[in-house]
Amino acid sequence: MTRTPYPTGDDLLVLHALRCVGSAGPARLSEATGLPGPDVESVLIDLAVAGLTTYSPGDFGGWGLTEAGRAADAERISRELDAAGARTAVTEAYEDFLVLNPELLDLCTAWQLRPAGGVLVPNDHTDPAYDSRVLDGFTDLHRRADVLCADLSAVLLRFRRYRVRLAGALARAGSGAGEYVTDDMESYHIVWFQLHEDLLATLGIPRH
Amino acid sequence: MPTTWIHPLSAETEEGADVLGGKGHGLVVLRRLGLPVPPGFVIGTGACRAFLRDGRLPDGLGAELAAAVRDLEAATRRRFGGPGRPLAVSVRSGGSVSMPGMMNTLLNVGLTAEAAAGLAAETGDARFALDARLRSLSGFASAVAGVAPEQLDAVVREAAGRAPGGGRRHLAGAIRSVEALIRARAAGPVPGDATRQLELAVGAVFSSWDTPRARTYRELHGIPHDLGTAVTVQAMVFGNRDERSGTGVVFSRDPTTGENVPFGDVLFGRQGEDVVSGRWATRPPAELAGREPAVWAGLVEALDRVEGHYRDACQVEFTFEAGELWLLQVRPGGLSGRAAVRVAVDLADEGLIGRREALLRVSPRQLRQARTPRTETTGTRDLLARGLGACPGVATGRVATTADGAVRMAAGGPVILVRPHTSPLDMHGLAASAGIVTSCGGPASHAAVVARAMGRPAVVGAADLTVDAAAGCVRVGGRTIPEGTLVTVDGTGGEVLAGRPRIVTAPVGPHLDRLLGWADEISGGGPDRGDEERLTAARAVLLNRGGAPPDGRDGHR
The missing domain is CATH 3.50.30.10 (Phosphohistidine domain)
Known part of the structure; x- marks a missing residue:
């Protein structure tokens, strides 16, 4: 059976991206939602007028959710899940995600620390052969993660962004930009963490 | 028919860690030292290789398993799967090279619903028996049905929410939920037959050698993919049996300072995995001296014997059930840099190793660590x-x-x-x-x-x-x-x-001064060089003479 994936409206898309990303500026939210920056900004202002988002200035500032915004997101994202008839599919994808998650964490650890003489030492990235073995691991994991994200995108269109962002991070890491493994704000690890947060928020599961 | 796949955990077993795995081989060493080890047997790495090649347990293993279980029943005077006094077993992975956390372990295998009822009747403690049954099913859910720990926790928590208080109703509810989860995620329910449970568990441990996580780990650590894992099967001992039971990990010397006193954790009334999880407040092991003096005396004696055998500081995992001590694993080493210096010097003073070996035991990296x-x-x-x-x-x-x-x-x-x-x-x-x-x-x-x-x-x-x-x-x-x-x-x-x-x-300790003094005697250099240089020069002389580096010893990670 094929059906059209359920599209999310722009305002919920931005609201929910803030929920999964945490405090962020329009550029990062544009990356997370796939909406153009000015559209994101316009939605953010509407949401702020409704009391759902708030802006804090300063170096570490940015847009964030208010308590009311968090509650509104939880309620609306859950309603969307049922409207899309996607609860079963997302629950199954989350269970599969939990199996892949330890692998991702192993690989991130291997990127940061490497075995030497029976102990782990910080990986100084001077051994291309080792780093490429770790990246091979990421490529292998990504093949399975992409299938999972494709299943999710088939019911809820907004999950398509994770396919694009994870593939993008991996491609950049593979072409020498090592910070796209764990360090950059659009790194594989950070996008993966947001996917984890998204699945929990969508299904209404508290962390721990 | 001569045994080909299975080796008893006995002093006479001669196979090495390549066949028995590091854990299994350590248990054989403990038996040789006359120390208490729960009765059991090891399925060698060859069976794992055959399983991975053919996708099924090798011919003849079934018959050997049946015979080994009969021996275990005789040794424990229990029946596998009940009725009457039921025998349950632990099924643990363990290759010749340690891959911590990568492979499966199942506890309470063979504890069918019928056997759990037998355990409740035998102990007069229905809650304990239900808890044991729940742990058994949780192992199958994780190892056979591939259920993630978060999901298992959530299901058990939800059952607890329906019948709060942690009592028998809660446990019975959690058991039903985990059974339902296994039916939904695996091809079928956990078999009601103990022997089939054991075969399923052994297959699950073998399969876990080839999970993507385990493969990645081997790729990164340069471990060959064709070694396979051994499986150690032992009669269960229950640290959660009663208030005279518990579990712990003890180092023969303080792993941080190297001081020659037993050091570690003990948890009263709990099972082994609870110590490592760090979720429970543990007690220092010397508390056993007051509460369970026989267990403490046995432990101190055991630490002495394993140190004598390995000629190194060791750590031992143990469980005591109703006041009786059992050792579950032994591992030499595992010391911080500062401790490694002190232990090497102390062992030389005690005559367990020579000064040259003491120098070879401390790596330049540990020396750097020691100056913390x-x-x-x-x-x-x-x-x-x-x-x-x-x-x-x-x-x-x-x-x-x-x-x-x-x-x-x-x-x-x-x-x-x-x-x-x-x-x-x-x-x-x-x-x-x-x-x-x-x-x-x-x-x-x-x-x-x-x-x-x-x-x-x-x-x-x-x-x-x-x-x-x-x-x-x-x-x-x-x-x-x-x-x-x-x-x-x-x-x-x-x-x-x-x-x-x-x-x-940190001020330079007397142990480090002495070790470096020995280093200068070997290398002929003076003390006016850096610590690392002094040690490295001596080690170079010793290694050139063909002194064996200490890393090749059994069970070293």
């Missing part, structure tokens, strides 16, 4: 909490309360990860952190082991701290410390301090 700084203990200091020093050294950084938070914050400077306890799922956060603090757990907890492996200053069991990850803060006394606050961890003194106190470099 400490916080100044005089003057004004803002002490937040005390715990156990799990890995020496001082680290200052900003507080993070989740592993993911630590990774994100690490981009902006050093981070101190503060958690109730840690698990393998927190490895990325531990790796990103300059120092580690946990509020629960002892020196053998996951956080402590990882911290030592990575040389990160760590304090565990800082019980006055409450971590509120949801609110993003740590509470201690009446104070709230938000994420991002600057704190300092002193892993030698076991202290967590506010801000950035002054740091002093």
Whole structure:
């Protein structure tokens, strides 16, 4: 059976991206939602007028959710899940995600620390052969993660962004930009963490 | 027919760690030393290789398993799967090279519903029997049905919500939920027949050799893919049986300082995995001397014998059931740099090793570790909490309360990860952190082991701290410390301090002075060089003479 994936409206898309990303500026939210920056900004202002988002200035500032915004997101994202008839599919994808998650964490650890003489030492990235073995691991994991994200995108269109962002991070890491493994704000690890947060928020599961 | 696949856990078994795995071989060594080991047998790595090649258990293994189980029934005077006094077994993985946390282990295999009823009748403790049955099913859910721990926890928590109080109704509900989960996720339910359960468990352990995680681990650690794992099957001993039962991990010497006193964790009334999880407040093992003097005496004697055998500091995992001691694993080594120096010198003084071997036992890396700084203990200091020093050294950084938070914050400077306890799922956060603090757990907890492996200053069991990850803060006394606050961890003194106190470099200990003196005698050099240079020169002379490096010994990780 094929059906059209359920599209999310722009305002919920931005609201929910803030929920999964945490405090962020329009550029990062544009990356997370796939909406153009000015559209994101316009939605953010509407949401702020409704009391759902708030802006804090300063170096570490940015847009964030208010308590009311968090509650509104939880309620609306859950309603969307049922409207899309996607609860079963997302629950199954989350269970599969939990199996892949330890692998991702192993690989991130291997990127940061490497075995030497029976102990782990910080990986100084001077051994291309080792780093490429770790990246091979990421490529292998990504093949399975992409299938999972494709299943999710088939019911809820907004999950398509994770396919694009994870593939993008991996491609950049593979072409020498090592910070796209764990360090950059659009790194594989950070996008993966947001996917984890998204699945929990969508299904209404508290962390721990 | 001669045995080909299975080897008894007995003093006469001659196979090495390549066949029995490091764990199985260590248990055979313990038997040779006359120490108490639960009866059992090892399915050798050859059976795993055959299983991986053919996709099924090899011909003849079924018959050997049946015979080995009959021997186990005779040795324990119990029946596998009941009725009457039921026999349940542990089924543990263990290859010749350690791959911690990568492969499956199942407990209470053979504890069918009928056997659990038998266990309840035998012990007169229905709650204990239900708990044992739940642990058994949880093992199958995880190893056979591939259920993630988070999901298993959620299902058990939900059942607890329906029948709160942790009593028999709660356990019975949790058992039904886990059974339903297994039916939904696996091809069928857990068999009601003990022998089929055992075959399923052995197959699950063999299969776990080839999971993507295990393959990646081997790729990164340069371990060949064709070694396979052995499977150790032993009669269960229950640390959660009654108030005269418990479990623990004990080092023959303090793994942080090297001092010659038994050191570690004991948990009364609990099973082995509870010690390592760090979720429970453990007690120092010497507390056994008052509560279970026979267990304590047996343990001290065992530590003495294993040290004599391995000629090194060792750690031992143990369980005691109704006042009777059982050893479950032995491993030499596992010391921090400072401890490695002291133990090498002490062992030479005790005549267990020669001075040359002492020099070969300490690596230049350990020597660097041994010169760890400490916080100044005089003057004004803002002490937040005390715990156990799990890995020496001082680290200052900003507080993070989740592993993911630590990774994100690490981009902006050093981070101190503060958690109730840690698990393998927190490895990325531990790796990103300059120092580690946990509020629960002892020196053998996951956080402590990882911290030592990575040389990160760590304090565990800082019980006055409450971590509120949801609110993003740590509470201690009446104070709230938000994420991002600057704190300092002193892993030698076991202290967590506010801000950035002054740091002093540790004075050179007499043990290090003596070791380096021996090094100069070997190399012919003088003491006017750096420590590392002095040690490395002596080691070069010794290794050129063909002195065996100490790393090739059995069971070394």
